[in-house]
Amino acid sequence: MNPANYVILSAILFSLGAIGVLVRRNAIIVFMSVELMLNAANLAFVAFARMNGNLDGQVAAFFVMVVAAAEVVVGLAIIVTIFRSRRSASIDEPNLLKY
Amino acid sequence: MTEVNLGEEIVFWISGGLAVLGALGMILSKKAVHSALWVALTMINLAILYIANSAPFLGMVQVIVYTGAVMMLFLFVLMVVGVDSSDSLIETLKGQRLVSIVLAIGLAILLIAGVGAGLTDVVPVGLEEANGVDGGNVEGIARLLFTDYLIAFEVTSALLITAALGAMVLAHRERWLPRASQAELSRSRFLGAGHPGNLPSSGTYARHNAVDTPALLPDGSPSELSIPGPLVARGDVRPIDHHDVDQIESLGGGTK
Amino acid sequence: MNILAAVGIEVPFTLPIVDYNAIAPLLILLGAGVVSVLVEAMLPRGSRRFIQLFIVFGALVAALAWIFTITGVRVITAEGAIAIDGPALVMQGAILVLAILGALLMAERSIDPSGDAFAARASALPGSEDEKQFTARGYLQTEVWPLFLFAVSGMVLFVSANDLLLMFVALEVMSLPLYLLAGMARRRRLLSQEAALKYFLLGAFSSAFFIYGVALVYGYAASTQLPAIASVLTAKPGQTSLALIGMALILVGLLFKVAAVPFHQWTPDVYQGAPTAVTGFMAATVKIAAFGALMRVLYVAFGGMRWDWVPMMWIIAILTMLVGSIIAISQSDIKRMLAYSSIAQAGFILVGVIAASPAGLAGALFYLIAYGFTTIGAFAVISMVRDESGEATNLSKWAGLGRKSPFVGSVFALFMLALAGIPLTSGFIGKFSVFAAAIASGDTWLVIVAVVASIIAAFFYVRVIVVMFFTEPGPQTASVEVPSVFTTIALAAGATVTLVLGILPQPVLELVSNADLFIR
Numbered sequence: 013m014n015p016a017n018y019v020i021l022s023a024i025l026f027s028l029g030a031i032g033v034l035v036r037r038n039a040i041i042v043f044m045s046v047e048l049m050l051n052a053a054n055l056a057f058v059a060f061a062r063m064n065g066n067l068d069g070q071v072a073a074f075f076v077m078v079v080a081a082a083e084v085v086v087g088l089a090i091i092v093t094i095f096r097s098r099r100s101a102s103i104d105e106p107n108l109l110k111y
Numbered sequence: 112m113t114e115v116n117l118g119e120e121i122v123f124w125i126s127g128g129l130a131v132l133g134a135l136g137m138i139l140s141k142k143a144v145h146s147a148l149w150v151a152l153t154m155i156n157l158a159i160l161y162i163a164n165s166a167p168f169l170g171m172v173q174v175i176v177y178t179g180a181v182m183m184l185f186l187f188v189l190m191v192v193g194v195d196s197s198d199s200l201i202e203t204l205k206g207q208r209l210v211s212i213v214l215a216i217g218l219a220i221l222l223i224a225g226v227g228a229g230l231t232d233v234v235p236v237g238l239e240e241a242n243g244v245d246g247g248n249v250e251g252i253a254r255l256l257f258t259d260y261l262i263a264f265e266v267t268s269a270l271l272i273t274a275a276l277g278a279m280v281l282a283h284r285e286r287w288l289p290r291a292s293q294a295e296l297s298r299s300r301f302l303g304a305g306h307p308g309n310l311p312s313s314g315t316y317a318r319h320n321a322v323d324t325p326a327l328l329p330d331g332s333p334s335e336l337s338i339p340g341p342l343v344a345r346g347d348v349r350p351i352d353h354h355d356v357d358q359i360e361s362l363g364g365g366t367k
Numbered sequence: 368m369n370i371l372a373a374v375g376i377e378v379p380f381t382l383p384i385v386d387y388n389a390i391a392p393l394l395i396l397l398g399a400g401v402v403s404v405l406v407e408a409m410l411p412r413g414s415r416r417f418i419q420l421f422i423v424f425g426a427l428v429a430a431l432a433w434i435f436t437i438t439g440v441r442v443i444t445a446e447g448a449i450a451i452d453g454p455a456l457v458m459q460g461a462i463l464v465l466a467i468l469g470a471l472l473m474a475e476r477s478i479d480p481s482g483d484a485f486a487a488r489a490s491a492l493p494g495s496e497d498e499k500q501f502t503a504r505g506y507l508q509t510e511v512w513p514l515f516l517f518a519v520s521g522m523v524l525f526v527s528a529n530d531l532l533l534m535f536v537a538l539e540v541m542s543l544p545l546y547l548l549a550g551m552a553r554r555r556r557l558l559s560q561e562a563a564l565k566y567f568l569l570g571a572f573s574s575a576f577f578i579y580g581v582a583l584v585y586g587y588a589a590s591t592q593l594p595a596i597a598s599v600l601t602a603k604p605g606q607t608s609l610a611l612i613g614m615a616l617i618l619v620g621l622l623f624k625v626a627a628v629p630f631h632q633w634t635p636d637v638y639q640g641a642p643t644a645v646t647g648f649m650a651a652t653v654k655i656a657a658f659g660a661l662m663r664v665l666y667v668a669f670g671g672m673r674w675d676w677v678p679m680m681w682i683i684a685i686l687t688m689l690v691g692s693i694i695a696i697s698q699s700d701i702k703r704m705l706a707y708s709s710i711a712q713a714g715f716i717l718v719g720v721i722a723a724s725p726a727g728l729a730g731a732l733f734y735l736i737a738y739g740f741t742t743i744g745a746f747a748v749i750s751m752v753r754d755e756s757g758e759a760t761n762l763s764k765w766a767g768l769g770r771k772s773p774f775v776g777s778v779f780a781l782f783m784l785a786l787a788g789i790p791l792t793s794g795f796i797g798k799f800s801v802f803a804a805a806i807a808s809g810d811t812w813l814v815i816v817a818v819v820a821s822i823i824a825a826f827f828y829v830r831v832i833v834v835m836f837f838t839e840p841g842p843q844t845a846s847v848e849v850p851s852v853f854t855t856i857a858l859a860a861g862a863t864v865t866l867v868l869g870i871l872p873q874p875v876l877e878l879v880s881n882a883d884l885f886i887r
Binding site: 221222254280282287 | 380381382383385390397400401404407445446447448449488489490491497500501504508510513514517520521524530532533536537539540543544546547550551583586587606607608609611612
Binding site for chain 1: 164
């Protein structure tokens with residue numbers, strides 16, 4: 013087996029993530045798709061690290077995980093905020109018109 | 112592990128297949144909770160693939176950070192937002208879905224063809240040497256983190272502070288009134304229209320002893336106070352089976 | 368296996384060499400950000416605003432002053448991760464000055480009777496009793512200041528990152544606080560929160576493209592450092608398909624940040640929904656940071672693939688200029704109109720980028736600086752034009768505004784003329800220098816399209832002036848609130864620089880052309 017298969021697998025996962033972002037309308041699922049794309053990038057980094065014979069790719073994947081974790085916190089906080097505001101929509105509607 | 116041996120090939124096809132299955136499941140399942148579980152499947156399989164690719168440290172971090180923390184956070188938020196939040200299948204823009212799929216498939220073909228063409232005759236160097244310099248994979252990564260990637264490593268702290276701060280700002284509800292004391296609480300409970308004491312517990316029968324079974328009042332009617340409101344809202348309350356009640360009472364020889 | 372390590376003897380660890388003098392501005396900003404978080408945690412509510420303002424302005428001024436002491440530094444430091452060179456210093460300086468103006472707008476508290484531009488408590492539900500109580504008690508969300516400082520440090524790092532991975536981290540350090548700030552407006556909160564969500568989701572999507580591109584380039588070059596990528600490109604010029612796709616994906620991520628078509632969809636909604644002070648700050652500084660990174664990636668790492676990226680950028684530049692200008696015409700909301708205008712302006716700057724010459728780089732830098740000051744001034748005016756319900760951004764409410772308040776009207780007209788590129792304003796010199804550079808590089812057709820787009824764009828800029836000055840003010844017309852010293856300084860600085868760069872552009876032109884090229 014050619015180790016490039018790992019990269020092709022990552023390309024497939026990346027594209028599936030992109031489809032998810034473009035097709036789904038639920039913010040949480042869209043965000044999960046973005047996470048899937050980041051994971052695909054990590055798989056590519058790890059596979060390339062082995063092909064290139066240096067650890068930089070693994071360090072890169074590590075950084076992507078840290079960034080993704082921070083991004084998840086911020087993103088989910090925004091999503092929860094919107095959800096809470098929307099749930100009380102009856103209170104909001106006049107607000108939107110007033111301001 | 113420079114060459115791909117048969118064992119790894121088998122692992123690749125199984126885990127890789129499951130990872131793609133998880134990704135497809137995420138796109139296709141209607142409920143967000145199902146999507147999250149499918150993604151978790153993909154992530155666990157990716158962890159296996161990392162370990163197969165001589166990245167044991169990342170494999171473990173993947174399990175801990177992604178499946179352990181990130182996906183659980185997703186599930187947690189889904190529980191807050193409502194488990195049955197699902198997509199409306201109505202397209203807001205006509206044909207947008209079709210165009211998106213065509214675009215993404217184009218992207219996939221481009222990526223796969225490009226990667227395939229770029230990597231026809233690769234001989235992987237392998238990581239034996241790189242891992243050996245410092246005595247192991249974790250040590251090697253650590254050395255790089257504190258030398259070549261020092262600045263990036265330090266700057267991620269700003270990222271983590273931002274995340275914590277952002278979550279605090281958006282989600283932490285401050286109170287503008289001092290917290291009510293116990294005396295005030297009990298006074299308001301007795302003066303107000305609420306129920307002063309404990310609510311009645313749910314019904315207890317020989318067959319059902321569960322929160323979804325209402326308790327019976329002396330006149331035989333179910334007590335609405337004895338079942339949690341959300342169950343009523345979901346329509347999950349068990350109706351009183353009078354035949355059962357009669358049977359139980361006849362067994363005990365008691366009178367109504 | 369290293370024998371020393373195998374028997375448990377410590378392998379000697381050499382510390383990385385970091386030129387702390389060259390990266391001091393970044394460290395000042397990050398340090399100030401951390402201190403500012405501690406202030407939030409430790410100090411009582413009443414005293415926070417004053418101390419935060421002190422920290423923010425102190426840090427920005429100190430970082431700027433430090434840059435003036437290291438103008439001659441040209442160094443690649445931190446094991447090759449950071450490049451401090453002429454363009455980086457110019458852009459860092461410009462970002463810091465514009466950040467000071469942005470901070471002035473964000474600190475304004477006199478325009479809105481109930482407080483500053485941010486929600487009293489972003490966590491209180493819109494329209495709830497909590498929100499009313501917090502507003503009535505004059506609470507201020509002072510957490511915006513540490514977020515602001517982190518955003519600025521991300522930008523300062525972004526323009527000097529010499530390593531694609533560090534660039535990715537800097538991109539996120541810059542963006543995450545901006546996503547949050549965009550969602551914290553005091554008025555029209557639902558709109559603001561939706562803007563934050565949209566900005567966040569599309570931003571995360573684009574950064575996923577960026578990092579996947581980095582992965583492919585790493586696969587090709589075995590390194591993420593820009594000069595190393597360039598040398599691998601010259602060493603094995605044959606099989607570049609990985610590098611090519613990787614570069615395209617990286618460009619998608621960066622072009623999203625500069626708001627180039629077709630990656631611009633977030634711009635109008637975010638510009639409209641975010642608090643006006645944040646919009647002004649972000650419009651001016653993110654554009655500089657993103658263009659800085661874009662040019663560094665294109666010139667330093669992929670200079671050898673120029674013939675691959677130039678056609679791609681041609682198409683994107685043309686689309687950006689035309690789509691931005693044409694859609695702007697049909698806008699009735701002034702913030703949305705400026706959003707499309709910012710898209711069109713990104714197209715004009717791309718013309719300078721495509722020229723890929725020293726003159727093109729200098730022109731693009733000049734354009735970015737001029738555009739930044741004009742934009743921040745324009746948003747300062749928008750934040751002042753209000754009616755009883757808050758900011759009056761609908762163009763119909765601007766009818767006759769120039770007659771009602773001639774001074775503010777004329778200043779806004781000046782900004783519109785500058786954005787349109789009329790002579791004697793900074794916009795004209797900016798357009799002139801990028802177009803001249805592009806013609807010198809042989810991109811005459813591109814310049815012709817750019818000139819056509821400028822004429823289309825001039826239409827809607829002039830339309831605003833006509834609406835303001837050549838219609839009678841009616842009962843609908845908004846009024847101009849008198850701001851405090853904060854907005855006044857920002858507005859005065861924006862207007863002065865716009866005018867001075869139009870009449871006496873020489874010092875700044877010399878500054879940008881003496882900035883040399885990107886260091887390799």
